[in-house]
Amino acid sequence: MPFRFFSLPHLRLLNSSFMKKTITTNPSLLLSRPNDVFTRVFPHKLKYQSFSSSKKSGLPKSLIEDEAELSDWVSELKSDSFKKSRLYSDSDDGGNDSDWRGKRKRESDNRREFGVERGRGRGSGDSRGRGELGRRNDGLSKGEGGRKSFDSGRKGKRAGDDGFVSKRGGKSVSRGLMVSNEDEDEGQQPVAVSSPRSSPDGSESYLSETRFDQCAVSQMSLKAIKDAGYEKMTVVQEATLPVILKGKDVLAKARTGTGKTVAFLLPSIEVVVKSPAVSRDQKRPPIQVLVICPTRELASQAAMEANKLIKYHPSIGVQVVIGGTRLGLEQKRMQASPCQILVATPGRLKDHIENTAGFATRLMGVKVLVLDEADHLLDMGFRKDIEKIIAAVPKQRQTLLFSATVPPEVRQICHIALKRDHEYINTVREGSEETHTQVQQTHLVAPLDKHFSLLYALLRDHIADDPDYKVLVFCTTAKVTQLVADLLGELKLNIREIHSRKPQSYRTRVSDEFRRSKGLILVTSDVSARGVDYPDVTLVIQVGIPADKAQYIHRLGRTGRKGKEGQGILLLAPWEQFFLSTIKDLPIAKRELPLVDPNTTKKVEKALCNVDMKNKESAYQAWLGYYNSNKTIAKDKYRLVELANEFSRSMGLDNPPAIPKLVLGKMGLKNIPGLVALVING
Numbered sequence: 001m002p003f004r005f006f007s008l009p010h011l012r013l014l015n016s017s018f019m020k021k022t023i024t025t026n027p028s029l030l031l032s033r034p035n036d037v038f039t040r041v042f043p044h045k046l047k048y049q050s051f052s053s054s055k056k057s058g059l060p061k062s063l064i065e066d067e068a069e070l071s072d073w074v075s076e077l078k079s080d081s082f083k084k085s086r087l088y089s090d091s092d093d094g095g096n097d098s099d100w101r102g103k104r105k106r107e108s109d110n111r112r113e114f115g116v117e118r119g120r121g122r123g124s125g126d127s128r129g130r131g132e133l134g135r136r137n138d139g140l141s142k143g144e145g146g147r148k149s150f151d152s153g154r155k156g157k158r159a160g161d162d163g164f165v166s167k168r169g170g171k172s173v174s175r176g177l178m179v180s181n182e183d184e185d186e187g188q189q190p191v192a193v194s195s196p197r198s199s200p201d202g203s204e205s206y207l208s209e210t211r212f213d214q215c216a217v218s219q220m221s222l223k224a225i226k227d228a229g230y231e232k233m234t235v236v237q238e239a240t241l242p243v244i245l246k247g248k249d250v251l252a253k254a255r256t257g258t259g260k261t262v263a264f265l266l267p268s269i270e271v272v273v274k275s276p277a278v279s280r281d282q283k284r285p286p287i288q289v290l291v292i293c294p295t296r297e298l299a300s301q302a303a304m305e306a307n308k309l310i311k312y313h314p315s316i317g318v319q320v321v322i323g324g325t326r327l328g329l330e331q332k333r334m335q336a337s338p339c340q341i342l343v344a345t346p347g348r349l350k351d352h353i354e355n356t357a358g359f360a361t362r363l364m365g366v367k368v369l370v371l372d373e374a375d376h377l378l379d380m381g382f383r384k385d386i387e388k389i390i391a392a393v394p395k396q397r398q399t400l401l402f403s404a405t406v407p408p409e410v411r412q413i414c415h416i417a418l419k420r421d422h423e424y425i426n427t428v429r430e431g432s433e434e435t436h437t438q439v440q441q442t443h444l445v446a447p448l449d450k451h452f453s454l455l456y457a458l459l460r461d462h463i464a465d466d467p468d469y470k471v472l473v474f475c476t477t478a479k480v481t482q483l484v485a486d487l488l489g490e491l492k493l494n495i496r497e498i499h500s501r502k503p504q505s506y507r508t509r510v511s512d513e514f515r516r517s518k519g520l521i522l523v524t525s526d527v528s529a530r531g532v533d534y535p536d537v538t539l540v541i542q543v544g545i546p547a548d549k550a551q552y553i554h555r556l557g558r559t560g561r562k563g564k565e566g567q568g569i570l571l572l573a574p575w576e577q578f579f580l581s582t583i584k585d586l587p588i589a590k591r592e593l594p595l596v597d598p599n600t601t602k603k604v605e606k607a608l609c610n611v612d613m614k615n616k617e618s619a620y621q622a623w624l625g626y627y628n629s630n631k632t633i634a635k636d637k638y639r640l641v642e643l644a645n646e647f648s649r650s651m652g653l654d655n656p657p658a659i660p661k662l663v664l665g666k667m668g669l670k671n672i673p674g675l676v677a678l679v680i681n682g
């Protein structure tokens with residue numbers, strides 16, 4: 001296709017006279033396109049990258065039989081690319097657990113864990129006792145450019161959910177949200193569409209002044225919105241709704257926890273409302289809205305939100321298809337209650353396309369395609385699945401891409417899904433951070449052998465400080481998550497764990513419980529990093545470097561939702577400090593090491609002794625796989641192995657666990673001193 005694309009290097013704030021003019025012309029939502037601004041914004045041409053011409057995998061697309069096969073196929077593709085760029089973590093649409101050597105290994109594990117065991121059963125560890133409360137030691141380092149002391153004024157503020165705007169009320173500061181269009185030839189450019197308000201302390205309200213009943217949606221949808229307790233639109237809803245309702249393709253960026261789900265669901269539902277009613281006799285009515293989410297939790301959550309919004313539309317149905325449940329059950333459910341709105345994870349959707357009778361035909365009715373967490377879905381891990389899905393829906397459709405992060409690479413490849421005249425709506429003000437100002441972010445650097453004790457001390461201090469604590473601890477891989485959860489459970493903290501190695505029924509139960517609870521710590525892999533809306537999370541701790549800046553932002557975004565306060569701590573080893581330069585534009589203060597008394601250290605060491613040896617072995621291998629996929633760390637394999645063995649010692653092991661020779665070969669770590677190779681006969 002002879003497309004020409006033009007990159008949008010950075011959206012800039014429009015000059016103040018233009019802003020003023022735009023905003024006074026229409027105080028709510030405006031779209032205008034002055035040409036002088038436009039020509040300054042699109043200077044670089046972008047080469048069109050056809051997905052069909054991407055690297056050959058050796059398999060024609062039509063021969064991909066199932067999810068696992070596709071995973072292998074993608075893995076092959078990725079083996080070149082993933083080392084080039086970034087670490088991957090455990091956020092994928094997981095399929096069945098299986099062996100690294102087996103054909104059906106999950107692709108995400110191929111990236112990181114290089115595990116050899118399959119779904120090894122450990123007690124679910126559901127209910128663990130309440131922990132002891134210890135002495136508090138905040139230890140935020142001084143001289144952090146006037147930042148508030150770590151906990152100052154935090155207590156008691158979180159309750160102010162709906163009152164956030166009025167509390168922070170102050171004078172509105174006009175500033176532009178950016179809408180852009182990539183096609184210079186058509187004379188379209190970023191324009192100011194709205195002006196979210198800043199409070200006197202500089203934080204931005206997530207709510208706009210526009211009420212839902214001011215926009216052109218059906219009365220029945222408005223009624224449901226009211227029942228859901230929403231009155232004013234959030235900033236991203238205000239900015240995107242009119243554009244989407246006009247039928248435009250949209251790429252939208254808005255901070256975490258600011259209502260992006262409703263922003264894409266509400267106008268999508270309106271498309272169904274306006275479509276001719278489906279006859280009752282029609283057994284397989286067309287799917288009109290297809291929403292893709294990267295994780296099962298997120299897909300279920302989006303379907304729940306959709307169900308809220310269709311409450312008064314009895315003729316509209318919503319279904320969710322996700323991995324980890326029986327395909328046959330989903331097929332029966334879809335037959336029993338056909339739907340026009342389908343929310344799916346990519347792998348399972350592909351399964352249905354290939355294995356469910358009539359499903360592909362139903363997809364030909366898609367009018368709106370939504371990619372939630374679009375940057376993640378367009379990333380290498382999912383790209384091929386997404387390309388297949390795009391090929392399975394009509395070309396004539398509206399496409400909506402939403403995320404809190406839109407890295408430049410994603411801007412460059414988003415045209416595989418979007419029309420060339422799509423609009424880019426960026427609600428994050430130029431020059432402001434992508435994270436929330438009301439979330440206090442700190443980082444802590446300590447040798448690896450101190451991490452477990454430090455983590456325990458940090459959690460204990462937080463619990464002592466806030467009886468309503470609700471904490472997420474992010475770990476690098478599923479198996480490291482399992483290890484940390486075991487350890488914290490041994491230390492009698494009230495914990496739950498969630499990661500791709502857990503059965504879906506367990507994941508759903510734990511996720512629901514954590515959503516409802518207070519006084520709980522959820523130890524998790526990246527399956528909880530994006531989109532999951534747990535209310536009132538007080539603290540997010542990230543142990544070890546996240547995959548990239550976007551993943552840091554999404555993990556942190558589990559706290560500080562809907563204008564609430566929160567804290568984020570990033571715990572790094574000295575050799576992981578390079579990651580700080582990746583996130584240097586975020587307001588992350590250095591935190592002083594909390595005092596860990598010798599008794600605490602001893603207690604943690606004792607608890608580590610009680611952790612199952614097999615879990616330590618798995619964690620070691622997973623750890624090695626994860627850091628081996630990091631360009632910076634893995635460039636010196638000898639050093640990498642030294643570090644892995646430091647991790648092994650930190651788990652209380654005298655000698656590093658053996659790793660199957662085949663796995664070492666796959667990791668490119670054969671014959672590196674310090675590793676113990678395990679030869680498996682037969």
Ligand SMILES: Nc1ncnc2c1ncn2[C@@H]1O[C@H](COP(=O)(O)OP(=O)(O)OP(=O)(O)O)[C@@H](O)[C@H]1O
Nearest residue numbers: 230232233234256257258259260261262404531533
């Ligand atoms: N207009 C509104 N008024 C008040 N609350 C709202 C409104 N719209 C959505 N919400 C609520 O805000 C919360 C966050 O919404 P949502 O999960 O869609 O955020 P998000 O921007 O998608 O976050 P993330 O980037 O983490 O995926 C949800 O609990 C949702 O019900």
